[in-house]
Amino acid sequence: MQVKRFGVSLDEDLLTILDTFVKNEKFPNRSQAIRFLIKKNTVEEKWKGNKVVAGAIILVYDHHKRELQNISTQIQHDYHHLILCVQHVHLDHHNCLETIAVKGKAKELTELADKLKAIKGIKHSKLVMSTVD
Ligand code: NI
Numbered sequence: 415m416q417v418k419r420f421g422v423s424l425d426e427d428l429l430t431i432l433d434t435f436v437k438n439e440k441f442p443n444r445s446q447a448i449r450f451l452i453k454k455n456t457v458e459e460k461w462k463g464n465k466v467v468a469g470a471i472i473l474v475y476d477h478h479k480r481e482l483q484n485i486s487t488q489i490q491h492d493y494h495h496l497i498l499c500v501q502h503v504h505l506d507h508h509n510c511l512e513t514i515a516v517k518g519k520a521k522e523l524t525e526l527a528d529k530l531k532a533i534k535g536i537k538h539s540k541l542v543m544s545t546v547d
Contacts, residue, residue, distance in 0.1 A: 422448070457545050461520040468498075468546050471514040471527045474538040478508060482535040489533075490514070493526040509537070517546065 424432065432444060441447040460467050475482055490497060496518040503511045514530075516523050520543075527541035 457543055460545055461524075461543050464520045466518060466546055467520050467523065467543065468515070468517040469523060469544050470542045471516060471523075471530060472538070472540045472542065473510075473512040473514070473530060473536055474505070475510055475512075475533075475536050476508045477504075477510045479535040482533055485533050486512075486530060489526070489529050493522070493529075496522055496526055 432447065435441075436444055436447045439447065439450075441450065457467070473486070475486075477483060490500070496516050498515040498517055500515075501513045503513075505511050516526065524541065527539070530536065531539040
């Protein structure tokens with residue numbers, strides 16, 4: 415893809431904010447940071463517009479709570495058309511980390527993530543929003 419250059423006018427305050435962002439996030443330069451922000455905004459717009467998107471649901475839980483795994487499996491079967499793959503990692507004696515790669519309409523993915531998050535005993539849960547393209 416051809417790279418095009420354009421000038422950006424910013425007042426000093428905004429430039430300071432941008433430069434702090436570049437520094438904190440360890441971007442190599444301002445262009446990379448601006449590219450990241452544009453892409454982030456595009457992803458968010460797609461999720462807001464209920465477009466077909468991709469992402470990952472991350473769950474951390476104690477596998478000794480057996481009911482939890484049964485409920486989680488039931489929910490995942492209800493939404494199987496959205497699930498690409500599931501990776502299960504045994505973190506330690508008690509805790510499991512599950513990464514569920516998902517693709518589908520944004521609202522359905524959010525609904526699935528919310529149902530999993532609400533299972534009693536889930537220690538941590540996060541929906542990572544990305545795009546298909
Ligand atoms: Ni495990």
